[in-house]
Amino acid sequence: MFDDLSRYLSSTSNQELVLTQLLQHIYLSLLPLVIGLALAIPLGWLAHRYRAASGVVFGVSNAVYTVPSLALFVVIPVVLGTQILDSLNVVVALTIYTTALLVRPVCDALDAVPFHVVAAATAMGYRPVRRFVTVELPLSVPVLSAGVRVASVSNISLVSVGALIGTGGLGVLFTSGFQISYTAPIIVGIVLTLVLALVVDLILVGLRRALTPWLRAGGTT
Amino acid sequence: MIEFQAVTKRFDDGTTAVDNLDMVVEAGTITVFVGPSGCGKTTSLRMVNRMIEPTSGTVLVDGEDIRKSNPALLRRRIGYVIQQAGLFPHRTVLDNVATVPLLSGWTRRKARARAAELLETVGLDAAMGKRYPSQLSGGQQQRVGVARALAADPPVLLMDEPFSAVDPVVREGLQDELLRLQADLDKTIVFVTHDIDEAVRIGEKVAVFRKGGVLAQYAAPAELLSNPADDFVSSFVGKDRGYRGLSFLQADGIQLGGVSTMGLHGEHLSGERPSTVGGPDWTLVLDDDGRPRGWLPPGVVIQGEPAEEDLRPGGSLYTEGTALRGALDAALSSPSGLGVVVDDAGRYTGVVTAQQVIDLIEERRKDAA
């Protein structure tokens, strides 16, 4: 097996293929993460602020969450009118999943911001939008980051399925390996997916630490 | 009776939680373990039902070495109440209380009947039995916790800061309830708290622990207040200990004074007839049952019924036969400087002054010398 692997990786055309697909994989998994987070923040805020909205928001996100990825991948072109092979389909589908996955953590994170801190900010004359951006959002980072980490792992592993509808990413290594009954590219694909998930997770942890210096100072929030 | 013989507990990290503890908890008493955090009071308690095993030494319950009993069976014979009550959230209140009888093999029917009986004993409505713990207030949950611990009628009850999570008013109610229950049940109760006031209030004996698990003093509350063993105990017992010590002095032999009294409808009841042009003295107004309603200040002119706005609210009332602290407080808090004394039914029997209380204390001190 290791002979196979080293032979596979020694070919420059294979190296190029792997690198191209890895970059495509990163693009397809992280772009939806960013857009999904941007969408989840206002939706999560709605659920946090209005009890009635929370029922609708969580109901819809639960339902979306239930739909299997392959099904969503092929339904989106029909709804959007895109080509079935367009990688935009994967971006849209993963954005939907990410948003559905993150509204709950956003809401929980905002709920977890101590009431007295928000009250103090209001008392000092912060207007709602500014208070949200400069006080509530930073304080919700610790809870929120846990949700973002789950979503990133989930996205990175989901992108592979896109290979079945012809979009790129490391999934291409699985389908091409399978077609010629060759496990080497499959193993390379699995390992690179795991490594990518790990690296992104470490970056997110680093980002959280950078965004929450007060937690390291041993202070309380 | 619970006996600690040279009991030491050292944890794996090297800290000594309990250091060579020798003490006897007498049967049928409430004994309070009190001290700052990290003093080993909870560890000592938890060694009685083998929740924690001592590093060395022996614990005897009713003369029997607890190491000889199976831990689960031992614990079923010892009631256990903890801070947040620890009620099972998935079981109804009634089934929570029935837990230990069921573990001990009672039939469900008998266990539930016993549980229903106990809910009433701790002052809860039987209808509460159908509810779940999350539907009760903190104080009610603690009552259920006590009922659950009493269910199998264990001779020994361990209570680990049972009332510290409820607010002060509710806590006082629960303390009174515990004292009332104990008067009927006569259990051997070990009660852990960090609150010295609670310790002095409910304990018949109080064991003060200091950091490092050393027993600093083990005495009756009055003794603790009047005669602390060392600086640690005296600072832990805190300020006002002289005043609080009055809680343990009886007021026998105090001579009740009299005062002018008047009924709600202006009728003269006793003492000097209040002047219709405003007299020099305070007049106490009583309701139709003879209970004090308030004071009329000197100089108030009364025509017919005393007017509501003329009445000054009275101070605290002193019930005859209770400790001196109440008598002094009644005198100090009364607008007239005269403490109102009532009988068990709350009816006026006389008045007492602060000077009388001080004189009595002085007299006692001379007698003791």
Add this chain to the structure above:
Amino acid sequence: MILQELFGWFGDPAHWQGPDGVPNRMLEHLGYTLLSVFGAAAIAIPLGLYVGHSGRGGVVLVGLSNAMRALPTLGLVTFLFLIAGGSEAGTIVGLIVLAVPPILAGTYSGVQDTDRGVVDAARGMGMTGWQRLWQVEVPNALPLLMGGLRNAALQVVATASVAAYVGLGGLGRLLLDGLRVIDYSKVLAGALFIALLAVLLDLVLAGLQRIIVPRGLRVAAAAVAGRPKARSSGRTES
């Protein structure tokens, strides 16, 4: 226009009978799902209970099940299929492997999340280890355990569709076969039935959850949150 074609597809009786008919594909899919979820539960529930109850190995378990969430299912399914010499058994093993982590994590955290005071009280009242497990920890773990089971079921429904790629039957067949011959009606029909199966299965499990989770816990959760429940763990299917 697409909708018309889709209705046309639904209207064709040939699509409702035989080995490639919707009912048969649906039954196959359900069969794989039940087999895999039961298989995974048989492994994950006892293990999760043991680790949660004894507290031993919790860190390793959490790390391992997090790492497994990152496994790409298409990669695992193709790999196991080739390793197993092209048999269906290899694919089913893959489905089971992927269903284990959510159930394990749900069971373990359910036991772990049981209030410490409640467990302490159970011990203090003289419950043995087994009594504590069955009378206190398991009932309190049920909401999270069931959440894990529902996640696992969703994941298996999704992964079984993906596994049609290596020749497994089920609704994934409609979708992938349709893609190959560019029959979009078939693709869409497959996608809709897969989604339908997932939603129905989740509803059934949600109903089961309502029945077996003790009422007291629902009352307590409602008192704390006052919000509709949602699942918090990540989607791990890929």
